[in-house]
Amino acid sequence: MTWAVYESATETGTFTQIYAGANTLGSSSHVWHSSPNVSIPVQAGMYYVFGAYWSSAPTTYNYGTSIASSHIATTWGEHVDGAYLNSASTLPTSTAFAAPNNTFPVRVHTGIDDDCGGQVAPSGNTLSLSGSIDATDPVWARPSQSCSSTPGIDHYYDVFAITNHTGADQTVDILAAWGGDGYLHVYDHPVDPTSVAGCLSGDDDDPTTATSGIYAEPIAAGQTLHIIASTFSANLAIGAYTIEISTN
Numbered sequence: 001m002t003w004a005v006y007e008s009a010t011e012t013g014t015f016t017q018i019y020a021g022a023n024t025l026g027s028s029s030h031v032w033h034s035s036p037n038v039s040i041p042v043q044a045g046m047y048y049v050f051g052a053y054w055s056s057a058p059t060t061y062n063y064g065t066s067i068a069s070s071h072i073a074t075t076w077g078e079h080v081d082g083a084y085l086n087s088a089s090t091l092p093t094s095t096a097f098a099a100p101n102n103t104f105p106v107r108v109h110t111g112i113d114d115d116c117g118g119q120v121a122p123s124g125n126t127l128s129l130s131g132s133i134d135a136t137d138p139v140w141a142r143p144s145q146s147c148s149s150t151p152g153i154d155h156y157y158d159v160f161a162i163t164n165h166t167g168a169d170q171t172v173d174i175l176a177a178w179g180g181d182g183y184l185h186v187y188d189h190p191v192d193p194t195s196v197a198g199c200l201s202g203d204d205d206d207p208t209t210a211t212s213g214i215y216a217e218p219i220a221a222g223q224t225l226h227i228i229a230s231t232f233s234a235n236l237a238i239g240a241y242t243i244e245i246s247t248n
C-alpha cells in the first residue's frame with residue numbers, strides 16, 4: 001500500500017504531493033490499516049488530502065463512505081470534503097480533486113505543531129530541536145521576555161512540546177541559535193496566540209540577537225512544557241534555527 005498526502009491553497013487544487021510512503025499491510029482483512037510513521041508539517045489555511053493507493057484489485061476498500069453534508073471539526077483543523085482518483089494508473093505528483101466528493105474515512109494522529117518536540121534528555125544530556133520561522137507559520141502576540149503582553153498578533157512562531165519522562169524532577173537550560181533576531185519562551189500549556197496565560201519564562205538576546213537562553217527552567221517528572229520559537233520583529237521570517245535543551 002502506498003500512502004500519500006497532498007497539499008493545496010484551495011479546496012479543489014491543484015494539490016501537490018508532499019508525502020508518499022509504502023508499506024506491506026499486516027493483514028488482508030477488512031480492518032483499519034496504518035501508514036508508516038510520518039512527520040508532515042501542516043500550515044494554517046491550507047487544504048490536505050490523505051490518500052491510499054494500491055495496484056491490485058480490491059473487493060472492499062472503504063467503510064462508511066458518504067458525501068459530507070457538513071464540515072467536521074477536529075482538534076487541528078476541519079474536515080471539508082472527500083477526494084478520490086478513480087482508476088489512476090500512477091500516484092500523481094500533482095492533481096486536482098473535484099468537489100463535492102465521496103469521503104473515505106481516515107484516522108489522522110497529530111502532534112501539537114509542525115515541530116514535534118520530544119522527551120527531556122537524561123541528566124547531563126541534550127535534546128536537540130530545529131525548525132524554521134517562515135511566513136507560512138501561525139502568528140501570535142509575542143510577549144516580552146518577562147511574559148508581559150504586547151499589542152498586535154503579528155509575530156511568526158513555532159511550538160515544541162517537551163515531556164519529562166526521566167522519572168525525576170529536572171531543570172533544563174534552553175539555548176536557541178537563530179537565523180535572525182529570535183525570541184524564546186517557555187509555556188506550561190499550549191499557547192493561546194492572544195494571551196500570555198501560561199507563560200513561564202522568556203528571553204530575547206543572550207548575549208546577542210543571534211541567540212537566546214533560558215536557564216534552570218524546572219520541569220517536574222511527567223510534566224510537559226511548550227517551547228516557543230519566535231522573533232523580535234513583527235511579520236519577519238528569520239528562517240532556520242536550532243534549540244538545544246540540556247538537562248542539568
Ligand SMILES: [Ca+2]
Pocket residue numbers: 114131132133134137157158
Ligand atoms: Ca515554522
Ligand SMILES: [Ca+2]
Pocket residue numbers: 181182183203204205208209210211212232
Ligand atoms: Ca532576540
